[in-house]
Amino acid sequence: MKAFYSTQFVLPLPPRHRFPMGKYARLRDRLAAERPEVTLAQAEPASDADLALAHTPAYIAAVAQGTLEARAQREIGFPWSEAMVERSRRSVGASVQAARVAQHEGVAANIAGGTHHASAAAGSGYCVFNDVAVAARRLQRDLMAAQGLARPPRVAVIDLDVHQGNGTASIFGGDASVFTLSLHGEKNFPFRKVAGDLDVGLPDGTGDAAYLDALDLALVELDSRFRPDAVFYLAGADPHEGDRLGRLKLTYDGLLARDRRVFEWAWARRLPLALSMGGGYGHDIATTVQVQMNTFDIAAEYWRRWQNAAR
Numbered sequence: 001m002k003a004f005y006s007t008q009f010v011l012p013l014p015p016r017h018r019f020p021m022g023k024y025a026r027l028r029d030r031l032a033a034e035r036p037e038v039t040l041a042q043a044e045p046a047s048d049a050d051l052a053l054a055h056t057p058a059y060i061a062a063v064a065q066g067t068l069e070a071r072a073q074r075e076i077g078f079p080w081s082e083a084m085v086e087r088s089r090r091s092v093g094a095s096v097q098a099a100r101v102a103q104h105e106g107v108a109a110n111i112a113g114g115t116h117h118a119s120a121a122a123g124s125g126y127c128v129f130n131d132v133a134v135a136a137r138r139l140q141r142d143l144m145a146a147q148g149l150a151r152p153p154r155v156a157v158i159d160l161d162v163h164q165g166n167g168t169a170s171i172f173g174g175d176a177s178v179f180t181l182s183l184h185g186e187k188n189f190p191f192r193k194v195a196g197d198l199d200v201g202l203p204d205g206t207g208d209a210a211y212l213d214a215l216d217l218a219l220v221e222l223d224s225r226f227r228p229d230a231v232f233y234l235a236g237a238d239p240h241e242g243d244r245l246g247r248l249k250l251t252y253d254g255l256l257a258r259d260r261r262v263f264e265w266a267w268a269r270r271l272p273l274a275l276s277m278g279g280g281y282g283h284d285i286a287t288t289v290q291v292q293m294n295t296f297d298i299a300a301e302y303w304r305r306w307q308n309a310a311r
Helices: 022-034 057-065 070-076 082-105 131-147 166-172 208-225 252-268 285-310
Strands: 002-005 039-042 107-110 155-159 178-185 198-202 230-234 273-276
Touching: 002 022, 002 082, 022 039, 022 285, 057 082, 082 107, 082 131, 082 230, 082 273, 082 285, 107 285, 131 155, 131 166, 131 230, 131 273, 155 166, 166 178, 178 208, 198 208, 208 252, 230 252, 252 273, 252 285, 273 285
Parallel strands: 002 039, 002 107, 107 273, 155 178, 155 230, 178 198, 230 273
Antiparallel strands: none
16 A cells, blocks of 8 residues: 655754654654555655645745745744745645545555645645645546546545644535535634534544444435545544543544544445545654554555455
8 A cells, every 4th residue: 555755854843842743754664664565655745736726826935935924824833944845745745646546546645644724825733735625636637637527526525633624624615526524623723613514523522432423424424415536534643532632532442443434435435545644642642653553554454455356
């Protein structure tokens, strides 16, 4: 199974910054050492043209040149640096590449990504560019050109980060070719939500059983309202009970069951799935990485199903 990374670009963050930048390299290193079925490849940077599929030219230029207003840069949560720009481009590129590979292999991954708070003209919450929004629109255009389609193929975004995907919802608002599902902590960031196609807000302290029941109902509703041709899955580690920012109480087993439900839903419909890791802010970062390793185990299992079916 192919997974794309941009871990060689580490942001120069101030001491005691809240963002756990080191989690990406730790995940990559563990995958390389422990999961031989995962083939790691360096992500290519997204071009300005690709970014402009979801972002305004003025915003892209301001990020690239470091000319965002101070307030806008603070909203992102990172100080500007060339590494921030390059890593953000490659995080988007990783999802673009994963979506393309998934069309042929069934499942592929970005070991970062899930930057769902970035809207068309602004970043927020450690999200500079919206990787899934760009990748979804790039995939639609690629398939239309390759297959001579008159209309864009339909894409479902299943966002199971603990935070609502407000940026993704705003980008795709009014776009009937993309369905956005977000299952998140109702009282958590962002405190002003942007309505997507299906939003399920959960109370603080929600555990495995209630979460999985809500997910089951959400997938049934998605199925009744939309017939996608491809899926983007944001598998946030932050619903875990050990997360500093999550406020939900899912266990490792609960998150494994969550992942299996999503992959089984996509497999039953033979929908190619591109995976992004989303957020994770464990009190012990090893906890976050373990949640993500578990997600990769499920992803690899379903990738093998696709390969066996193709023989």
